[in-house]
Amino acid sequence: MKTITLTHPHQFNKNDLPPTVMALGYFDGLHLGHQKVIGTASAIARQEKLTSAVMSFHPHPSVVLGKKEAHVSYLTPIEKKEELLRELGIDIFYLVEFNEEFASLSPMSFIQEYLIGLHVKHVVAGFDYTYGKYGKGNMAVMEESAGGAFSQTVIEKLERNGQKISSTLIRNLLKDGNVDAIPEYLGRPYSISGKVVHGESRGTSIGFPTANVEPAPEYLIPANGVYIVQAEVDGQRLNGVANIGTKPTFHEEREASIEVHLFDFSSNIYGKDVEVHWLSRIRDEKKFESVDALVKQIGADKQAGLNYFYEK
Structure with missing residues (x-):
């Protein structure tokens, strides 16, 4: 082309x-x-x-x-x-x-x-x-x-479920975090591209290492929350879970970030380009009373992700 x-x-x-x-x-x-x-x-x-x-x-x-x-x-x-x-x-x-x-x-x-x-x-x-x-x-x-x-x-006009398929409809689904519904209108899962950058290493310190993805600034980002995702990096498509948010357990106020935890993956991908596909929403982001409570919930989120791919 x-x-x-x-x-x-x-x-x-x-x-x-x-x-x-x-x-x-x-x-x-x-x-x-x-x-x-x-x-x-x-x-x-x-x-x-x-x-x-x-x-x-x-x-x-x-x-x-x-x-x-x-x-x-x-x-x-x-x-x-x-x-x-x-x-x-x-x-x-x-x-x-x-x-x-x-x-x-x-x-x-x-x-x-x-x-x-x-x-x-x-x-x-x-x-x-x-x-x-x-x-x-x-x-x-x-x-x-x-x-x-x-x-x-x-x-x-092309419709699904009595609604006109439109960019506005898809934008509203993203703003609500309803990524599960998007493929029916988009024809594929919504995805964003970005670069893996250094973060605070919070995930590594609590046993769940994450890739901190800095998306291109033009992208519309889904609502804050925890999601089941796939990430494409170096020609591989990897399963995982991701958090979009401000990490309220550790911070009172900060800009939202995207952190992706990939299952059974330990390679160094800092500086790499990655495309994240948003498949399903697990829950809202929330502030936990303790780091232990957060770790327990992240373990449950990871299991939800593993179950999702196992059932597929």
């Missing part, structure tokens, strides 16, 4: 680009709804012997348009999004820098410059996709506005 970063106004000539089937969307999470859009584009491209492409934007529009949320956490930061698109077999990933100039484009200018101008022959997008200044363009008028330059396929 080739990634092409575009800054408005882009300098590409359509005749220098292959004719494409373009999937349009912000695509944070690459959930099952997104996969339906992208998979449809890919299938049409194969059928019509065209190049498959995805167009997304960065940063999130709310960062640029001055809404309250100045910093946005992502389900899939850019590197993860690229990795997943590559796995889906996409040929070209167009990543548009979302800035004020791009945001002010009229719907017709967006069609002319970013679809027709990039040699798009067919567009695939969700029913609620909007484009152009104030999001005034929509899929009901896109094909007509294109004047026959391209055709389109609109993907209708």
